[in-house]
Amino acid sequence: MKKQSIPGLSHLQFRNIFCIGRNYVEHAQELQNEVPAQPLVFLKPTSSIIFDGDAIHIPPQSKNVHHEVELAVAIDKAGKNIPKEKVLEHIGGYGIGIDVTARDIQQKAKDKGHPWSVAKGFDTFAPLSTFVKKNQIANPQNIDLHLTVNGETRQSDNTKLMIFSVADLIHYLSTIFTLQPGDIILTGTPKGVSPIVSGDTIEASLDSGLTTLSVTVE
Template identity: 55%
Template structure:
C-alpha cells in the first residue's frame, strides 16, 4: 500500500480553493474570481467514514460543499503548470463543511473566517484514490445527496481554474509536501444540513462516501 494512503496522518496542511465554479459563486452572490481564492483548514478538521459530522455549538447554518481533493505526492515549490501533474500523488473526495452564518458575519466585519471553515469535523474525507484510477481530473462527475435527495451535481470540467493551474499557483506561495491535500472548489447546490441528515457523495464511479450529521 502506498504511503500516501495515510495522507491524513502525514500531510501537514489542507489548502482549499473558494469560488472555483461560477454557478456556485453566483448562488452566494459572490463575484467570479480572476485568480484563485485560497484558504486553509487545519488537519485536525479531518473526519473519516464511520465518524459523524458534528454541527459546532451555536452554528445555525451548516452547509455542505462536495469537492475533488488532490493528494500531493512530491515536494513542489514554484512549479510551472506543465510540471504540476508530476506533483499529484493521488486523489480523494472531500467535503468542505462551512458554518455559513459564522462566515457571513465575519465577512461583514472584514474578519477572517477560519473558524467557519476549520472547526473539528469540517473536512470529511474519503479513502485515498490511487493516481492511475483517474485519467483526467478535469473531467469528473461529482455529486452529493442529502437523505437520498440530490443536492449537488457537477463536473470538474466546469472549474474556473484547472487542477494543474491550481497546483502551480498554490506552489508559488506554499511549498507543497507529500500528503498535503488540495480541495478544488464546489459546484452549485450547497445547502443547510440538520442533525440526523445522511450525506452521501461520489466522484464519478471511482469513490463514494457517507456521513451522518450530529448536533
C-alpha cells in the first residue's frame, strides 16, 4: 500500500507491522503449540492492511482461513533498547486488529520448519480499527477484546492474560529493531480462533466499544 496515515493518529504513517505469536497460554494450547519462553515475532506487509468496512479476501491457495483478534499498539516515538519503565513514552495509541491466518498454509510451513510469511501476509490479512490515543486507556494489561462472526461470539478475553505484557514486548522488540513512529505491534490473540468463509461478517471491539472494527469476508 502507498503511505497512509493511521486512523485516529493522523500524524503517523504506517511503517512496520510486528506481530507476536502464542502470547496467550490457552491459545497456544488450542493449537497444540508450546508456550514460548520469549516473544515469538513475525511480520506482516503493509499491503495486508485494510480498515473498518473493508473486506477480507479468502485466497485460492487456502482452504482454512482463521480470525485472530488482537490488541494493536502504535509507536509514536523512535527508540532502541527501550527500558520497560519508559515504554509508555513511545506509545501513541491503541486499536483493535485481526491477524488473519491461512491456517493450512501455516501448518505446512511449521511442519517443515519454514517461516510463516505466506500464511500471514496475503492482501487484506491485517484489518485494523481506528486507534484511540494512549491517554484513553489507563492500563493496556486490562483491556477486553471481543470478536463475533455473524453475531456469534468467537473470542472474548482480557489482555491481563498475556504471557508477555505490552511493556515486555516493546522492550524486547527494541533490543532487536529500532522502533519507529508508525510501527504497529499486534500483541497476540487469546483462545477461540476459528475458520471464516465467504459471506461472513466479523465484528471486533476493544474495551466494550472504545473502538470497533467491522469487516466482511469475500
